[in-house]
Amino acid sequence: MSIEVFAPASIGNFSVGYDLLGAAISPIDGSLLGDVVRVDSASDYQLITEGNFAQQLPANASDNIVHQCYELFHQKLERKGVEQDALLVTLEKNLPVGSGLGSSSSSIVAAFAAFNQWYQEPFSSRELLLMMGNMEAQISGSLHYDNIAPCYLGGLQLMSADESISNALPWFDDWYIVVANPGTNILTKAAREAIPSSIDLTQATAYAQNLANFISSLYRQDKRGALYHLKDVIAEPYRYELLPNFQKHKAELLGHGASAMGISGSGPTIFAVCENLEAAHGVHDYLAHYYNENDRAFSHICQLNQQGAQQLSKFGEDEACRSSI
Known part of the structure; x- marks a missing residue:
């Protein structure tokens, strides 16, 4: 079986909401502006990087944020008593590092969403968001969800201090x-x-x-x-x-x-x-x-990308598909 997940680019702060507002975006020409993580079955775990900006990633796979996502996800999985699989993980890096478009968040969201789909959703959206935020904080130096939340959930998101983490806001569809x-x-x-x-x-x-x-x-x-x-x-x-x-x-x-x-x-x-x-x-x-x-x-x-992270394909069943996560 093989699962492929896309996570869109995002605009953090959105000018008026420093660390509190974020928007997921999609080009109107239909191109996918964001990172893709693919998960395949394998005899041993391996992380492969490809894509236009793969050369900007750490040379050592253990320093890659997707590898760290893999480790955290499987630590949490072990606590749930779920049997773990050996996986071949491929990161297609389509956003440049340090671009201001939520590059790290895109990789993190695509990775966690792909792992969660592979294991048939053992974690809730909120549990995933907490893990995603943990990873993002390691890169930026502080915990904030203004790229993570819209990248995962879509739309324009307002960060919250309560259990919801973020809430979707209205927008103008003709903008x-x-x-x-x-x-x-x-x-x-x-x-x-x-x-x-x-x-x-x-x-x-x-x-x-x-x-x-x-x-x-x-x-x-x-x-x-x-x-x-x-x-x-x-x-x-x-x-x-x-x-x-x-x-x-x-x-x-x-x-x-x-x-x-x-x-x-x-x-x-x-x-x-x-x-x-x-x-x-x-x-x-x-x-x-x-x-x-x-x-x-x-x-x-x-x-505005109202969908957020989406599963591009799932092979090994009757057909490939594209669907929301």
Whole structure:
């Protein structure tokens, strides 16, 4: 038997919700922007890496986050008394490391979801989310779910301090999100170090006001209110200098098609919210031309991915399939 799971790219923070908001995204051209993990039966465990960005991964397989996911999952499985299988695990690494698109989260989510499907779902969604968060914290240096939750569950997710971990928010189905990566990377830990460890009361009040009114506007389906409050007063003022000419591009695009702009996660990927497809094409063309540093740069017109992680195929039965997890 063979199981293959895809986990989509995601935008952490989503400007207005530092560590609290995250969105899963999918290119409108139907391409899969995210990582894929395949699990096959084997005589002995082995991890193989392939894909466009496999060369960015640790040379030693034991240092790979998917290997660490495998170990944690099977430790938890042993406690449940479930018999373990020897597996051949293949990571297709399609997101660059340090891209600001939830690269590590995509690998983590795809791995745990694939393992859980292989063993016929011994763990609940919440149990998986807790394991996923544990792995993400090892990479970023702190526990936050704003990439993990949307990557796994789909949509725009608001992180919660209660048992739910995150909750889905409404969105505007006719909006488009353009993402552009310049072909460079920024490690999450370095980006977090650029932000002060404390902020003043005025800044905290502005953050709370924007986040509360943005969410309120989503529920009221008030597009103007949502766009007005889609502002980052926590991270962007300190991180924009890490990105190539961010302020120049933001000013240019806000006057020519983009209704809001921000840094995707820790950067260097940036994103623009557009209210129609014509505007999205204009923003995409600009970013594809001006926001690139080398031939590794890429950009996509996307919409929210409401599905999250999905099983692409399951072989060894009557037919292959594509379905939600």
